[in-house]
Amino acid sequence: MSLRLAYSAVSGRGCVKISVVCLLRPLLLDVIPSVRQTVALALGRLADHDVEMAEAVVKAGILPQLICLLPEENRYYKKTAAFVLRAIAKHSPQLAQAVVQCGALEMLVVCLEDFDPGVKEGASWTFGYIARHNAVHLRLVCLDTWSSPPCELSQAVVDAGAVPLLVLCIQEPEIALKRIAASTLSDISKHSPELAQTVVDAGAIAHLAQMITNPDAKLKRQVLSALSQIAKHSVDLAELVVEAEIFPVVLTCLKDSDEYVKKNGATLIREIAKHTPELSQFIVNSGGVAALIDCIGSCRGTVRLPGIMTLGYVAAHSENLSMAVIVSKGISPLSACLIEEHEDHIKAAAAWALGQIGRHTAEHARHVATANVLPTLLDIFVDTRSSEDLKMKTKKALKNILQKCTYLPALEPLLHDAPPNIMKHVIGQFSKVLPHDSKARRLFVTTGGLKKVQEIKAEPGSLLQEYINTINNCYPEEIVRYYSPGYSEILLERVENYQPVL
């Protein structure tokens, strides 16, 4: 009878009431092991289904009973118990805190030491769910029942001694266990540098680096994500990850058929590249930039974002690296990205990256300008549908590139339809170049630039007016007068007032 009830609860439909939990509770201490297992499975299914049910399970105080005799139970029970804990802990940090408080972590560590891979997988999955939350949420929303001081959940997982066991789990031959252990390590190390250091001290990096060559796509996703969470905190950790000889193997991940493997691979390279110029140099030397550029060209959507940011970081460090990015044909995918993508944050990232590439010297700015990027940037900046962040980033990028750009044919189109704050920089550049180059002056006149400059109204004494004066001084007065607005009226007036000499 009890089994039947449990079986109906297992299917999850019907009464979602606390009475069910109270009914199941005494069955947990039943003599027959299969009853215990079924009850645990039922509880797990209930808690998995709904947050309220999970809270009901916790409030009924079942958890200590569930795990009190765990080390002596068989592996099926251990698996089911881990499933229950996991189902509870995944909903919210408070529930995870409750799971931790009833002493589940030590039991889960015992499960991790078991020989059965299924048990290990269940235990490490539970650790992963617990470590995913963090203490910040606890401080914001505190239920009255949890009166103990808030502790870092990931820190609690580490203190229970789970990390070395997780590293051992990674070395097991089962793919699913490796996946779960890798994702748990990734969740643990993402919160703070100390936790990442703990994971590194357990010797995780060597094994993770080995698994990059594994053919399973989901495993690669988790492994790359774990390595990138480790590398993102500090230079030393990033250097440790690089020393594990992941390059150039990581570049093959960028050519994988799975989109998320590419994305995580690009994220890993980004976390390494952003710390110091030496690391970026290393990435360039191993051909990472070329692989990234191909990856950006072949993907669409959010998957591109880490690759774009990597290019931006690499180019931002020094002008040699920026030139290396240009030489590897990096500008065309970025400008294609600007045009094609619909999401604002990807466009903003592309604009930022282009700004970093072009801001170093005139040579760089010329390369960026010849790729016909500046009008696109201007369009995005002027467009009313762009978000604030996107506009700010485009404006900064434009400003950085324009301040170094001396390639006048690219600046011409900007003259005609730029807003005043951009116009100031454009005119400034013209005023720097025109006094020294006669051919440029001629071109400037013939393309109608001088005419446009005369039509600009600027306050006297402002920087814009000074630039305009500098430009006007490069030309003889008649030409300036000829192109100033209203000159035809002045001429016609002179015609009217002229007395013909017979």
Next chain:
Amino acid sequence: MAALARLQEKLQRLQEEYFLTYRAIDEERKTKYKAAVRIQRWFRACRVRAYLRHLSKMAILIQKWWRGYLRRKYFREIVERAYFIKKLEFYNEMAVRIQKMWRGYYVRKYIHNFSALKRYLEAVSLNNEFVRSELQEYAEMKENEEKMKDLEKKEEEEKYQARKMHYLLSTAQIPGIYNSPLRKSPDPMELLLRKSKPLTHRKQKMGSSLADELYCWPTCEKPPAFVTTLPLLPAPRQKPQGPFRDPGEVLRQRYKPLEPTLRVRESMNSPPAKAREATGREEWRSPIHDNKFLPFSSYHKNAEKYEPSICNSGKYGREAYGTKYFREVNPKKWIADKKVKLAVCAHQPQKQSYAKQLCPELYG
């Protein structure tokens, strides 16, 4: 006396002559004197002038020589200085040239090494090309692998289908579906049918669904292939502690096929379970022994069976040594009276005496 008279006359005249002559001489004398003075004056003046001239000439000579000497000396200094300055200027110019060349070289080589930068960028683009081609090859290889896998899968499917539909093969009398008499050569399906072995009936799986749910956990549907050698990992920095069993052994144990006990395998309502229930109830009614009810009695049965160790058990039960007392009561129990024959006894006293000789205080 005549002469006297004459002389007297003459005297007058003589006086007059004398006077006149003396006057004339006197006057002459004055003029001569004046002339002489004049002459002397003039001559003296000449002399003095000559002397002065001489003096001035000498002075000029001395001054000339002295000034010449001074100037010559000074000139040497000037020449030295000018030469020195010229040398300095020359050296400066040469130093400037050297510095110019050196600075240009140094800056071009170490600080703004344009040619190295160019070479580096070329190398980077070459490397990029190489990496790109390699990655392209890798991607193509992966694609080929996938295609091969798909093809193989399809082939497997076709073969399986052929095996299943073996009965469609054409016989000598009746041509099968795939072997129409109007065709020149048989259909490839027909050929496949000829090649394939007929499929036997598969044994039906037995077992309740609940047991299946518990045992076929989503991750381990069936155990993976038996692993004989583990892949070689790099030596970890910290070896896990403890004596571990041979991994092959462990895996063999782990992946032993499941043989659940009869009790777990069968359902509650099957006849043997019900029968067991009945006997259990009977036993409750009439217990044979009066032990307190202990849960997991079978576990305790194994634990309670005490096997005495051989070294503790004596002829009439357990020996007291090891439990009642630990020290030997008669330590000479195991020592025999016989003398032990040593093979190398001759050397022993000699050694001892030598040692005694060396440090008598120790062995004294």
